[in-house]
Amino acid sequence: MNQLSAAVxxxxxxxxxxxxxxxxxxxxxxxxGAFAAHPRIELIAGVDPDPRERERFTKKFxxxxxxxxATMQEKCRPDVIALCTPTNEHYAVFKxxxxxxxxxxxxxxxxxxxxxxxxxxxxxxxxxCCVLLVNYMRRFEPGTRALAEAIRQGxxxxxxxxTVWYSKGLLNNGSHFVDLxxxxxxxxxxxxxxxxxxxxxxxxxxxxxxxxxxxxxxxxLAAREECYSLHSMELVxxxxxxxxxxxxxxxxxxxxxxxxxxxxxxxxxxxGVCFESQMNRYQWHVLEGLLQHxxxxxxxxxxxxxxxxxxxxxxxxxxxxxxx
Numbered sequence: 001m002n003q004l005s006a007a008v009x010x011x012x013x014x015x016x017x018x019x020x021x022x023x024x025x026x027x028x029x030x031x032x033g034a035f036a037a038h039p040r041i042e043l044i045a046g047v048d049p050d051p052r053e054r055e056r057f058t059k060k061f062x063x064x065x066x067x068x069x070a071t072m073q074e075k076c077r078p079d080v081i082a083l084c085t086p087t088n089e090h091y092a093v094f095k096x097x098x099x100x101x102x103x104x105x106x107x108x109x110x111x112x113x114x115x116x117x118x119x120x121x122x123x124x125x126x127x128x129c130c131v132l133l134v135n136y137m138r139r140f141e142p143g144t145r146a147l148a149e150a151i152r153q154g155x156x157x158x159x160x161x162x163t164v165w166y167s168k169g170l171l172n173n174g175s176h177f178v179d180l181x182x183x184x185x186x187x188x189x190x191x192x193x194x195x196x197x198x199x200x201x202x203x204x205x206x207x208x209x210x211x212x213x214x215x216x217x218x219x220x221l222a223a224r225e226e227c228y229s230l231h232s233m234e235l236v237x238x239x240x241x242x243x244x245x246x247x248x249x250x251x252x253x254x255x256x257x258x259x260x261x262x263x264x265x266x267x268x269x270x271x272g273v274c275f276e277s278q279m280n281r282y283q284w285h286v287l288e289g290l291l292q293h294x295x296x297x298x299x300x301x302x303x304x305x306x307x308x309x310x311x312x313x314x315x316x317x318x319x320x321x322x323x324x
């Protein structure tokens with residue numbers, strides 16, 4: 001397959017920001033960084049209304065940055081575009097990007113703030129023959145994928161309970177875990193409201209709730225981001241426990257075995273099988289998944305339809321907040 005050209009719309013944290021500061025050379029955490037590092041992608045443009053973001057983008061990546069999409073489209077028409085603007089801008093920006101006939105749009109999560117907008121985005125991408133990848137990047141990360149496969153194979157037995165701790169809002173960070181649970185446990189979900197909680201930055205609710213995936217009851221609990229970030233999950237099954245720590249940077253497992261001290265009981269082995277995490281290169285793995293899809297037709301781990309399903313669950317949780 002020929003090399004693809006790429007651009008980043010929105011040069012904030014996930015667009016380029018995580019590439020600055022005390023990070024090691026082997027980390028690939030942003031769209032710009034991934035495009036620039038991958039041998040099959042040529043980063044050709046960035047777009048942001050902030051001149052300071054444009055300046056540091058151009059300085060770091062030696063490619064032009066434009067104040068708006070229209071100006072970029074006068075100069076170039078990238079094959080792959082990362083949409084990294086704030087969520088409430090996704091719908092309008094997505095429609096504008098489609099006028100340039102990109103082959104692929106990688107849209108940051110959540111796909112849109114409202115279901116009707118998300119549905120239209122998925123339909124427009126289909127009508128435009130544009131591949132829509134939504135950046136729930138954990139679905140592409142090898143350690144997370146290995147854990148998900150072990151769960152599906154029954155290595156932990158029947159998952160019957162679990163806890164998730166998230167901070168910095170349901171839409172911003174909690175949605176990652178809602179999506180990840182669907183990836184690991186399936187799409188049949190019922191929402192039980194527990195507690196309203198507060199809003200992060202006055203616009204992103206932080207409720208506590210329980211999600212029922214069949215017989216598995218997973219409790220989603222909000223922590224306080226201003227104290228420290230907390231992004232972790234523990235799934236408890238009849239044969240073992242999976243712990244997904246620090247947003248997936250560490251994956252621990254323990255499996256049941258006869259207790260050497262109490263012969264009539266089982267105990268969890270310490271430690272169990274290790275799934276090596278590659279979260280330090282998560283955006284690289286997203287690109288690898290995209291290229292495999294474009295090369296071979298292999299289904300995307302996260303696309304418009306899966307993201308629409310996740311947003312539907314988020315919407316159901318938010319609806320419970322309104323009804324009390």
